Amino acid sequence: MDSDVETVRRTAALARLEITDEEAERLGPQFARILAAFRVLASLDVEGAEAMTHASGEESVLRADEERPSLPVDAALSNAPRRVDDFYGVPKTIGGDG
Amino acid sequence: MSADAATLAAAVARGERGARSVVAEALERIEAGDDAVRAFYRVDRDAALARAEALDARVAAGEDVGPLAGVPVALKGNMCLEGSEAHCGSRVLAGYRPPYTATFVRRLLDAGAVVVGMTNMDEFAMGSSGENSAYGVARNPWDPERTPGGSSAGSAAAVAAGFVPLALGSDTGGSVRQPASFCGISGFKPTYGRVSRYGLIAYGSSLDQVAPLARSVRDLELLFEAISGRDPLDSTCIDDDPVRPLEGEGLAGKRVGVPREYLSDDLDAGVRARVDAALETLGQLGAEVVPVSLPHTEHAVPAYYVVATAEASSNLARYDGVRYGLRAPGDGSLQGMIAATRDAGFGDEVKRRILLGTYVLSSGYYDAWYGRAQRVRGLIARDFARAFEEVDFVAGPTSPTPAFRLGELIEDPVAMYLSDVLTVPVSLAGLPAVSVPCGTTDVALPVGLQLVGRRLADAELLAAARTYQEATEHHLARPQGVPA
Amino acid sequence: MSAWETIIGLEVHCQLKTRTKLFCGCRNEFGAPPNSHTCPVCTGQPGALPVLNEEALALALRAAVALGCDVAPRSKFDRKNYFYCDLPKGYQVSQYDEPYCTGGGIDVGEGRFVRLTRIHLEEDAGKAIHDRGDSTLVDLNRAGVPLIESVTEADMRSADEAYAYLTAIKEIFRFAGVSDCDMEKGSLRCDVNVSVHREGEPWGTKVELKNLNSFRNVRDAIEHEVERQIDVIESGGEVVQETRLFDAERGTTRTMRSKEDEHDYRYFPEPDLPPVYVDAETVAAIRASLPELPAARRARYVAELGLSEYDAGVLTSALDVADFFEVTASACGDPKAAANWVANDLMAALGEADASGSAPRDLGTLRVRPEGLAELIGLVAKGTLNVAAARKCLRAMLETGKDAATLVSEMGLEQVSDTGEVERWVRDALAGQEKAVADIKAGNTKAIGAIIGPVMKASGGRANPGLVRETVLRLVAEEH
Structure with missing residues (x-):
């Protein structure tokens, strides 16, 4: 198995992208080309460079613990692909975050 | 629209012209021309006319209806207006009607603007040509065989085609500046945090900015003032008042730095010639044009694509078929449904970017890719900070080429990414930048001059761009068939 | 063969007692009709953004100060990415490598101290209901409720110690006003890491236990899991690193997922939220505003006020009880009498008032205030009332809200010494x-x-x- 295709498969599973064999074969080489083009990052000396994780100000932003109106339940569920009573309905699943 | 937004709004406010007639004219132009341009995926004719009539009634009653009174505006398909389908060019959001209105859209409405419709875009703003859309590809009014640029393809095309005087786009890595450049109009990406992102459907959260498009810088200023300013619903929004335009001249005595890295040999000759001429004009207008260096420019594209796709991989995780949008049944299990929905809902480019973003965050690759890209981002921001110790503005081309042909780059993602080389460094640094027309090439394609300002110096930057624009006539050029 | 030793660490999630959710203005309320407290933010609508609730941060900081943690001057939020139907955004906003506090710990008695590794602030997920009809149903009222997750070092050595730790953290958080810590309502949840090894040998492979719905469950699950692991090893097997679910009815655990299925959560800094900065003055102000905590009060009641360990325990079961007692004691000048009245008569009255059997009702809802109780105690001390009449009087006070003197004359309760x-x-x-x-x-x-x-x-x-x-x-x- 081609390792780029394998990388694409593994990453796709993590991203919950159900890709077909055909897609994996197509995306694998593209993915490899993109990573190759970006390898220039690896050659740069980043020692002492500060990571920039946020683009705006450096102070806490807080809101008061005050209630704001919630959506009416019909509005909240208005786009739901499947509504069961006042719930979102999804395929039966057991518990857990798996 | 022949008149600019400022003129229209003033006429409506004084009762010299009805908002209804202004809006009706825009709707007629769209109806007549959009089959060819395909700027809009949705035109809200009845709602727009009803709103215009209501504005006219208020004007007649002596009310001040705001600085954008009766001005028709187009919204990009990633902007939330309650009840108005915002599908982001994606199948996964087909039929999605937001249950709320974005802060900046609310402000537009409060300023008296009339939303006439929603525009086509690259899916989730991922693209530089508008071709990555599940709902049709917008055309460049200057040449229908060419792209209007992307991802704010429809918004730029709608202004260039004269359908509307104003449109909103969003700019993550150049998605407003590059289409403005390709379409011969003006586009402005504010300092990150100047405009609330609440209600802008996210692509790369630390980079996204709502960005105005217009035919003139003056109109950009008008629109920017209406939508900017603090918003308690967006923690990354800067705690400051709306940005008022600076009156008067903005170039005399300023220093303008031209990064030598931006004038590489890869630059299209026609672009180079127009930009050189524009730089000369800046000098004639009293600016001192000097060379500067932004040494990490070549690292900007990879750093940008790593950061933006990492954020996107997470931002797009919510499209799981549970609460809104598409649901594909899959194998009948929950996780099978989620995977099938995402497979059916996302196009190729979005999948590529989700894969890339997932990969650079995954265990074992984080430090080498995402962690490193964040540091490179810091270096790029530092490059700009150092340049801005010497100069007031940085200038150069917005894009290395004029509008390319539809289909030309779509099969080559890497080449498409590299075409963003002049816009993404600014995005990474969170700085304000504007693209203004600076002429056309030999084959009559517009070229854009990009001016970059210091963080928070949005008003100064726009004043400088306006000074250049009012001394030249490039922004008055129109594609064939579009009235001046 | 040397004896077996057990190593236990706990991860405890507590919902914070805020009015609204962590990142939006929807009400933080248990038991509301499904999906009635949701908005664009907590349902993960495209384009919606989070803004941090200052009260959630303040309560989280109270918890940290109460447990003696070091508060970080700067912390940040991260996204924890995974897919599940109760997680609206496809990621949970949590804190990964820069939590808002580290260190601290809890004395669990008998000279044992359980160290905390860290506490972090995060949002709760919604609720998926699996036992109704042929669909799983999703209710997002809980999505976005503020949680603090406290993680201990592997410092506990028995199920009883884990139980004592939980009891103590619950008491402290209730005293500090941080959380109700009610496991039945899910405002306290606990995961356990447990391993066994023979004394003098390296620690064994740890197993994570989930689905623990009461403190008793925690104790039973640990005891069962320890036996299971010892059995596995003694019969020549190896303990596998995995997550196991506790089945309370059977009192056993079963595999939920193995290490190979562990998630790669792809944590990265949350770009929608700026970092959080907390200065030393804020921490000092919180420290000053914290009430004296239960362990300290118990010790003081016994040593300084001469109360029995038992009474001291009853009186420190809740902050309002302890405070009621202290005001009464100082007003009447007789701590032992005050202790008797509060611990016996008043707590009994509270029990009657609250037949539902859930968390004790607030003493503040009673019609007798500490000053009134002190007056009654004074009347007994002076000989105006005997104890039986005083009890009668207290009942009337609780019913009518009138003061003791008034009721004594109205009801003719005065003691006859003629x-x-x-x-x-x-x-x-x-x-x-x-x-x-x-x-x-x-x-x-x-x-x-x-x-x-x-x-x-x-x-x-x-x-x-x-x-x-x-x-x-x-x-x-x-x-x-």
Whole structure:
């Protein structure tokens, strides 16, 4: 198995992208080309460079613990692909975050 | 629209012209021309006319209806207006009607603007040509065989085609500046945090900015003032008042730095010639044009694509078929449904970017890719900070080429990414930048001059761009068939 | 072979007692109709953005200060990415490598101290309901409720110690006003890491236990899991690193997922939220505003006020009880009497008022205030009321909200210490009680009860019991 295709498969599973064999074969080489083009990052000396994780100000932003109106339940569920009573309905699943 | 937004709004406010007639004219132009341009995926004719009539009634009653009174505006398909389908060019959001209105859209409405419709875009703003859309590809009014640029393809095309005087786009890595450049109009990406992102459907959260498009810088200023300013619903929004335009001249005595890295040999000759001429004009207008260096420019594209796709991989995780949008049944299990929905809902480019973003965050690759890209981002921001110790503005081309042909780059993602080389460094640094027309090439394609300002110096930057624009006539050029 | 040793670490999630959710203005309320407290933010609508609730941060900081943690001057939020139907955004906003506090710990008694690794602030997920019909149903009312997750070092050595830790953290968080810590309502949830090894050998492979719905479950699950691991090893097997679910009905655990299925959460800094900065003054102000915590109070009640360990324990079961007691004690000047009244009579009254059996109702809802109780205790001390009448009076106070003095006169509860009147009641009671009289005379003082009872009854409970006793003895002696 081609390792780029394998990388694409593994990453796709993590991203919950159900890709077909055909897609994996197509995306694998593209993915490899993109990573190759970006390898220039690896050659740069980043020692002492500060990571920039946020683009705006450096102070806490807080809101008061005050209630704001919630959506009416019909509005909240208005786009739901499947509504069961006042719930979102999804395929039966057991518990857990798996 | 022949008149600019400022003129229209003033006429409506004084009762010299009805908002209804202004809006009706825009709707007629769209109806007549959009089959060819395909700027809009949705035109809200009845709602727009009803709103215009209501504005006219208020004007007649002596009310001040705001600085954008009766001005028709187009919204990009990633902007939330309650009840108005915002599908982001994606199948996964087909039929999605937001249950709320974005802060900046609310402000537009409060300023008296009339939303006439929603525009086509690259899916989730991922693209530089508008071709990555599940709902049709917008055309460049200057040449229908060419792209209007992307991802704010429809918004730029709608202004260039004269359908509307104003449109909103969003700019993550150049998605407003590059289409403005390709379409011969003006586009402005504010300092990150100047405009609330609440209600802008996210692509790369630390980079996204709502960005105005217009035919003139003056109109950009008008629109920017209406939508900017603090918003308690967006923690990354800067705690400051709306940005008022600076009156008067903005170039005399300023220093303008031209990064030598931006004038590489890869630059299209026609672009180079127009930009050189524009730089000369800046000098004639009293600016001192000097060379500067932004040494990490070549690292900007990879750093940008790593950061933006990492954020996107997470931002797009919510499209799981549970609460809104598409649901594909899959194998009948929950996780099978989620995977099938995402497979059916996302196009190729979005999948590529989700894969890339997932990969650079995954265990074992984080430090080498995402962690490193964040540091490179810091270096790029530092490059700009150092340049801005010497100069007031940085200038150069917005894009290395004029509008390319539809289909030309779509099969080559890497080449498409590299075409963003002049816009993404600014995005990474969170700085304000504007693209203004600076002429056309030999084959009559517009070229854009990009001016970059210091963080928070949005008003100064726009004043400088306006000074250049009012001394030249490039922004008055129109594609064939579009009235001046 | 040397003995087995057990190593336990806990991860405890507590919901914070805020009015609204962590990142939006929807109400933080348990038990509301499904999907009635949701908005664009907590349902993960495209384009919606989070803004941090300052009260959630303040309560999280209270928890940190109460547990002696070091508060970070700067912390940040991260996204924890995974897919599940109750997680609206496809990621949970949490804190990964820069939590808002580290260190600290809890004394669990008998000289044992459990160290905390860290506490971090994060949002809760919604609720997926699996037992209704042929679909799983999703309710997002809980999505975005603020949580703090406290993670201990692997410092516990027995199920009882884990139990003691949980009891202590619950007490502290309740005292500090941070969380209700009610496992039944899910406002406290606990995951356990447990491993076994033979003394002197390296630690064993740890197993994570989930689905623990009460403190008892935690203790039972650990005990069962320890036995299971020992069995596995003793029968020549190896403990596998995995997550196991506890089945409370069977008292056993079963595999939920193995290490190979562990998630790659792809944590990265949350770009929608700026970092959080907390200065030293804020921490100092929180420290100053914290009430004295239960362990310290218990020790003080025993050492300084002379209370029994038992009474001290009852009085520190909740902050409002302890505070009620302290105000009463200082107002009446008799801590032991105050302790008796609060720990027995008032707590009993509270029990009656709250037949639902859920978390104790607030003493603040009673119609008697500490000053009023102190006045009542004073009346007993002065001899105005005997204890039985005082109890009657307290019940009336609870019902009517009137003060003790008013009720004493309205109800005629005042103790009768008039010698003549008492003597008349005693003479009536002695009549025809030859056997009792003989017994008393013979020195059997227990027989005196047969006389005192009718006297108290005849007096409507008002006779001074001491005087009655004295009078009985005098009259019996006088008769011969």
